[in-house]
Amino acid sequence: MIEIHLFEQLAAFADCGTLSAAAEQLHISQPALSRSMQRLEEELGVSLFERQKSRLTLNETGELAVRYARNLLLQEESMIQQLRDFDRKRRTICVGSCAPVLIPDFATLLSRLYEGMTISTELTGDPRLPEYLREGRYQIAILHEKPEGEDFYSVPMESEHLYVTLPPVHPLADADGLYLKDLDGQTFLLYSQIGFWDELCRRKMPSARFLLQQDIDVLGELVANSAFPAFTTDYIIQHTGEVTDRIAIPILDPEASVTYHCTCLQAEKARFRQVFEHIRAAHSR
Amino acid sequence: MIEIHLFEQLAAFADCGTLSAAAEQLHISQPALSRSMQRLEEELGVSLFERQKSRLTLNETGELAVRYARNLLLQEESMIQQLRDFDRKRRTICVGSCAPVLIPDFATLLSRLYEGMTISTELTGDPRLPEYLREGRYQIAILHEKPEGEDFYSVPMESEHLYVTLPPVHPLADADGLYLKDLDGQTFLLYSQIGFWDELCRRKMPSARFLLQQDIDVLGELVANSAFPAFTTDYIIQHTGEVTDRIAIPILDPEASVTYHCTCLQAEKARFRQVFEHIRAAHSR
DNA sequence: TCGGATTACGTGCACCGTAATGATC
């Protein structure tokens, strides 16, 4: 076996053209590099250079050796990178959630249960979330329905129901309930980070306009000081209180009422046993 | 960069199961190996083992690392091997010849012209010799005809003519010349190392039997003391003298008269310039 | 009690850098 730093030095020499330049680049002395190259030749049992007293050049074998060396160095580099990536993956639990509201508590739960692990959460409205679970991009997914497929394991968690909030003067403000299609064509204030609700709204109200807001505080301000209808959920109302001067009317579409499901691959069911137990316990309360 | 011997030691540990066994296999002490593995983990920035006080086992990352390590080691090994092969190839001139008689002088010529090079000669009756030249298996070929193809360069060298030697009592012994087909069906003494002549004899005399002899002296003995027809050439007669008690009759088939051609790839013409000059000089004498 | 892993500690040598030499432009 020949140590890889010799190949690294060979590649450096090929890059620089002279020993002195390469030595400088490698932060070693010129004699050290000279000896290294001699040692490399010796260990290979092959001559790599033409020596013209005051000039060192690669011979044909040397050129080939450089190509091989570069290849080997790349190999090792990528191998190390992959190992580090694998290790990082192994110590992080990636959660993909279609629901924004559940994320903080869920992340807290995971950090407590899996000390030392990094918890990474992502909010996404992407309906391919179960697919991503299979691909290993996420280990846990919070879905708005029980996923299809024998390879998934899931338990129900919180339910959430969609409401539209209207100013009292709004023509529909005295309704007991509304279908989304009744609201189509209007202009809404909408928070951009609402996961799967976004997709539902756009599907059911193709003619509606949405004034997307990145900042939750700005959104609150606008809701309080404009007549645009906006959306909220029972979960939000319960946790942050009702918005004054607004009437919250339940949405009657069946899709507007969801039960979130905490999901993982069957193969990882055991690994996340504690999580599911916690959810079940909390849910039965 | 991580030195490759660390990966080697990791692989050894995976093979042996314990540090002590691996240390023994590697001819180093157990503490040295223990520290090496710690260093490997440190340099990778990744933990590879489960440490149970008195038992060291690979964790999931470790298993992966072992697979990668084995791969890298194989890579390096094969790279070194290929370099050595390439170097050897570079310092040897491989000659493929269809003619046995020319080989010794030709080999001598090459050694003199290319000092320090290894000269490897092979006798073969294989008609694909030009193909092999293209593939780089040989650098020079001695063929019994000028090869077809723009990519070849060749100069004519010695000519050789085939004779059959018969005992005086043989019914055909008084012929001035014979075609091979006239001799078909008989039993011949034949030297096994005669290159392309072999193929010619078998093709032209499909019903003949050949008593193949590996040993040239044994063959001489048998020729001198039996009535079996045998083959010789003007070149052989000229260099080793006539066989007593035998009549040499020329073979009249046009293929029985050949001019050998020293051939190389056009691309290597310059490299072997001296050889061709020598041949031309000798030939014009 | 033995086998295995880690820690502690002293040592040697492999490799480095500086200096000197040789060679070429």
Next chain:
DNA sequence: GATCATTACGGTGCACGTAATCCGA
């Protein structure tokens, strides 16, 4: 004289081995 490679030489860090310790079967 400047640049570049090699050889000579002295110093040192680092990885090694021995010994000791700890732990578990």
